[in-house]
Structure formats: C-alpha cells, structure tokens
Amino acid sequence: MQKIKVFLVDDTPTLTRCLEKVLNKATNIMVAGNAIFTAANQKVIQENVPDIVIINLSSNEKRGAELVGMITKEFIALKVIVLSTHDDFNSISAMLKSGVKGYLLADVKHSELNKAINKVMQDETYIQNTVAGKFINGYQKENHVKAINNLSPREVEIIRLIAKEHTSADIGKMLFISEHTVETHRKNIWRKAGVKSIVGLLNFAREHQLI
Template identity: 25%
Template sequence: MIRIALADDHKLFAKGLEGLLEEYDDLLITGLYPNGKELVDEIATDLPDVILTDLNMPVLDGFGVLEYAKKNHPEIKVVVLSMYDEEKIYKKCMHDGADAFVLKDADPDELVYTIHEVFEGRHLPNFQRVIQQANQSSFFDAFREKFKLSRREVQIIKLIKEGRQNKEIADDLSLSVQTIETHRKNIHSKLQVSSRIELVNKVQDMHL
C-alpha cells in the first residue's frame, strides 16, 4: 500500500483527486491539507510514502513543503503538481529535490504511473519531457486516446502480448506483482475484456 499525503488549497481539486486515487487498491490517501504548514505539522508524526503538493498555497507553499521534506524526511517522495508549464518553475522544483513534476492537466493515469515510479525508487527528473516526447508518436497518441491508456499500461500490454506472466512483467519493469495486477485490472476495464486471450485478440492487429 502506498500512503499519500496531498496538499492543495483548491478543495474541489483535492477531493476529486482523492476519489480518483483511491480507486486504485494499492493507493491510500492519508490526509488532505489546505496548505503546506498543516501538512508538515501532521507528517512529523505520521509519515506518508509520497507527498503530492501544489505550489501556490497560503501559509507555506509547495517549495516550502519540498524543502522541509527533503531536509527532515528524505525518504519521502515528493511529486509536485502544478498548473504552470514554465521552464523556470520546473527547473527550480528539480533543483530543490522533487522526485517528479506533473502538470495538473495531465492524464490521471500519468499521475498514477508517476506515483508508482517514484515509490519504487525510480527518479523522474524529466517526467514532463517524457510525456511530450511520447506524444510525438501519432500511433501512440491514437492508441492511448482511443482507450485512455497510460504509457505504463501500453508497455504492460506489449509484454502480455509476448506471453509474459505477472511475475515476469514485474521483474522486467522492477515493479511489485501487486502493482502489475492493479495495472492489468485497469487495462481490462478500459479495453472491456475479461481475460488475457480477449486482451490479446483485441490488440493483435495493433503494432505495439
């Protein structure tokens, strides 16, 4: 179970994100905080695995949260959520030690993918650029858009087509078996299939 603390002063966004993330069996929101000060006061006694933090907040902003977490609890992963696609902001977050930077208008699956990646210990300093580069593939765009799939889900579909089992996929991607099972459940739901055979038949003509 990945324990997540979320700091964002926009209540509707925070509650919506909480509901979205808790649809995943291995994600648990331990607290919602309207500013960074309330978050850092709380995590002093109840450490999450991952912090999701907005940048612009009253009392203590996201940069303050990032500085506090990396100084006092470096084992906590920090994912910055921002509506500003600006190079200087991105670079400052990465310089200050953010584990990932995700735009608020990104596909929800990209955020879930990022949470799993940083939790598993893979640093994603170029996450924003990875999304942009991936989107340059017209086929990738069309496939993902049609079925609302994340990059990770497409990657797992490719391995399933190759006949890999969950344990093999987990080993190949350095993820837990539970994480792979969650991804497969989501893939089946999005593609509206109920078995590996149905999945393979549905994507057999797609040149992944």
C-alpha cells in the first residue's frame, strides 16, 4: 500500500518531532520531511514530493498565510492542512478561500488529525468537528446577509406587499408608482432571489426573515 507523504512546516521543533512520531505510526502515512517557515520555500517542498503539507499557523501566522498562498498558487495538486489557534468563521473561511483543504486547531487529537489527512487525500475538505458548527453558522449568516443586501429597500417593500396578496396594480397605487414599474421590480426580485413562483418567493422571504 502506497503511503500518504506528509510534509510538516512549523517553527516549533518539539511539536514537529511529536507530530512526526505520531504520524509515522500510522500504517498509511509517512512524514516526507519538515522545515521551519524561513526554509519552507518552493524548492524545499518540491524536493520532498509530498502529497499533503501541514502548516502550523499558530507558530508563525504571517509566514504561514504567505506559505499557504504560495503553495496553492504554485502546486495546484498539492493539498494543504493548517493547524491554527483561531476557531472563528472569518479565519476558517479565509483559509478555505485561499485553497486550504483541511482546518484543524493546534491541539487537535492525533486520531482526528489522521482522519483529516485521509479525508483530504480523498479530495474532501475537512474542518475539525469542534469548530465545524461555528463555521456552518457563520456561513449561513454570511449568505443571509448577502441575500438581503442584494435586494433594494423598494424590492423588500414589494416582497412584503406580495406576501399580503396585493396585485401589481394594488402595489403601484400604494407606492405611487406605475404598474409597469412594479412588474419590473418583480422580475428583478425573481432573479435576485433565484425563484420561479410565488411559493418560492414566499419561502425565500420567510427563510430570510423578510415576512
């Protein structure tokens, strides 16, 4: 069985040795090499031919972010897992958007680290269980805000009137605009909300707490 080759980047030699010892115990994982941030450049990584690079951001966050950017740009097939002290949505989201495939806290249990390596190797994205809930909640809130901000105040007003079963003619009279203008707003609302029917629009409005 071909082993997964892992390359470690960390400015903390003690932790590096500990991780190396633990990972080499796994039957399908081997540590191909390690480096501190100042030495972890394109050539060093290329020479070790790893499948996955694990970067401990907590020991050098700035260098770590720079290294993540370099790897995801220069080595498209190479997968990156980061270890961090941050468990908030913005930190996780920023790393995932940069191309990271795995996000774990620095004190992650070794069994979950092994699980993350195997999942990432299968081209899955892995977020540590204890922080996954925060990320999902943050993702939902971000999308909620985007959806609401995508609509103009007038469009939100019209959605609420549609929900009260007013016709376009009724809405035009209530808002002192033409029926044609109301119809234009309705088309824009349909497009922005990504719906095709009144039922879909009402579901969207309820989901985003517009009604």
